Amino acid sequence: MSVPTTLRCLVRPSVPRHVPRQVAVVWAAPFSTTASLAANPPKKKASAQMASIRSGKKMQLGKFKKKAPGGRTGKSPLPGERKAVRKRIQLSNSNALPVPGLAELTSEYMADKVNAGTVVSLPGTVQDELRVIEAFKPTQYWGMFRNPSMLVRSETVDLIGRMQDSAEKKQTLKLVVSGDRLTGKSMLLLQGMAHGLLNEWIVINIPEAQELTTASTEYAPIPGTDPVQYMQNNYALKLVQAVRKANEKTLTRLTTAYSHPELPQNIPINSTLMQLANSAKEADSAWYVFHALWQELMAKGQGRPPILLTLDGLQHIMKVSDYRSAAYNPIHSHDLALVRLFTDCLAGNHQFPGGGAVLAATSRGNAPRVPSMELALSQRAAEQAGAEIPKHDPFFRDYDTRVEASLKKVQVLKVSGVSKLEARAVMEYWAASGVLRKTVDEATVTEKWTLGGHGVLGEMERASLLTMRP
Template identity: 65%
Template structure:
């Protein structure tokens, strides 16, 4: 027997020793080290340790672990959803619903003794504090011009009516004076939120339509500057200007619908060979406006129509040009040039046309007015506009002019030039006489149920500080549809 086998026999006893006895009688030798400096895999006669499983990652949300260690989804415990059978909205349907204008409510009571608006109603100071209903034909024309706002309280009454304020009488008399003297009234309507700036523009448009003016309106100036409509450079312009054909076509259609009775009485005095169709001399301006059928020709037709309206004499009517949202055109627009540089709002052709009339660079030869209203709800910050309007107010009041901040570099000189010589009308709260007339109209319509007396008027007027929008919130908020 070899030596290794002999040693192995000594280590392995021939008879099996019970496990508990061996564990009880065996004692470790004091000469055996409790550790070894040799790797276990390198020892002869030993086996490598088994791989220890790694800890599993945390289960994702909604997936649990059952007792067997398998992933368990919670989907089978969720309530089954039925099949979607609703028809998705068509393109533009949501926007149309959001901008929908409702001007009547059959559930409201008819107001007895409510007089309709006439051409001279808003000129008489005796009518301050009274309500006047808008005639049906005028409602269609104002709707075409987008003079109504979806945030106004028109759906709560039997028919739309407007409150004649002291500012209304003042503005209409100034418009009449400018038309009679063949001058141009250049005015900016400003004020805090919900003080009635847009409604004052509506009243001016109503006055212009009833007195045979040509009314042009830009209802939301942000549609011209927020890069939401198509644009293209105008050839042979230095600096380069940009036309917005789709918006131009929409504007011409609104002008044609709202001013059809006036445009059908005026004939053309120039030949316009650049038009897509032949419009001979002595054709009506309504026929000229009808030549705009495609966006590609809209800007050319608008230029021809504007040229005809700007012809001095020849029985041309006064022109009213209004814009709501003045801060949007007093800054750099969101459009980009071919070099990917931002385009200033004054380089957009329609904005440039309005700004030239507002600044006085272009006058209305047959008289008229250009009105712009500021907005405080979604308006961008325009330090140049705020400074210019504050300076114009100080000039009108005869006080010291506010000065620009010496270390501020955010002023826009082009915007300041537009507002350098304009007039400013700042709207404030209603007087108690005007507030009482408005509350009596609400009570006659069945909306305001309390008794309208001096105590109630004083309480509501003090609570709202006379602001017309706040009065509507105080009295009609719970009745808003």
């Protein structure tokens, strides 16, 4: 050791060295320090490497600078608000010109062959009722015209004729509306519902079958059922309330035939069905109220009116649902009680006392592929046409016997494009509303008819009502 260094050791330091004292004294049980350590975690010491980095400066490696992350400002919408905006249905456009002299829909209008190929407007009361049972879809072009109006096509006359026949004979029409995309299947259901409402049928509509099976609504097993069936109380509540509002006049007229001890509210015999429907106030008992209402509607010898049961998006209830049982096994859609009720009606297991119809429409926009349903419908269509009946694919094993059993007795109504005369009628309505700014002549009608895939109405709407067609 050199001399100056050794001498320096003897010099007393002028500035006393600061000795950091241990200040954190933890009073805790001697055998466990975990909680207190978690409460006051020891601070990490800044390592030598970290200290060398100057704060706020970083080496720029890329050519472009990254933007500072900008958070969303403002209040975010409440739950359900966005969906409400997306699903909003507008039925009127005050800018469109009124079409004077347009016939208004009456109870017999759509059954008359002479009226095929005419445009008819919906009366206000029917509009309200159809809106309650969600017959209008947000993708339809109602919002472009002054008043909701629709084309009565030959398929409509056909369907309404069959409905009337079955009601007169007190039979149940079981029919599946099928066809290509945008051909007007849901529209045909809507026309059936409008006819039912005007003729004082009881109309029950399931607007989107996928709401029942995509595990988006609550479910619970029904006690005492074997094999276990499941009720969907929230959906049942919505359905009962819609049925009550849409069929108020008819339900007030009818009276109960049975006592219903399982209901929380006492409904004596001979009270109105409206009272029964009104007792669905909470979701807990909604399924039982719906079941009781259905039993009442099925009561024989009570002068029950015809019933119309409709469902859109048939594929969704013809497959295994997204729900799971208590043992975590997938639940078949037909084990859901509400779906079971519909498929039983479609299979012809329920005879409506006053006659009526069970209508289902397939969907092409958003629907799973169900080979059993497709096969069954093509078989029924071939049977009706007298053609060769298609057979099972022997190399395919995922056919569903329950689905095939439910579609054994249905009639199939194929919907395709409209004829040129019908296309002309609807285009004249568009032009008279001021939405289509063109002369409606033979050439225009043919042009749009051809652009719309030989009269597919939805495509014709896109070709003529949208200024720019994506």
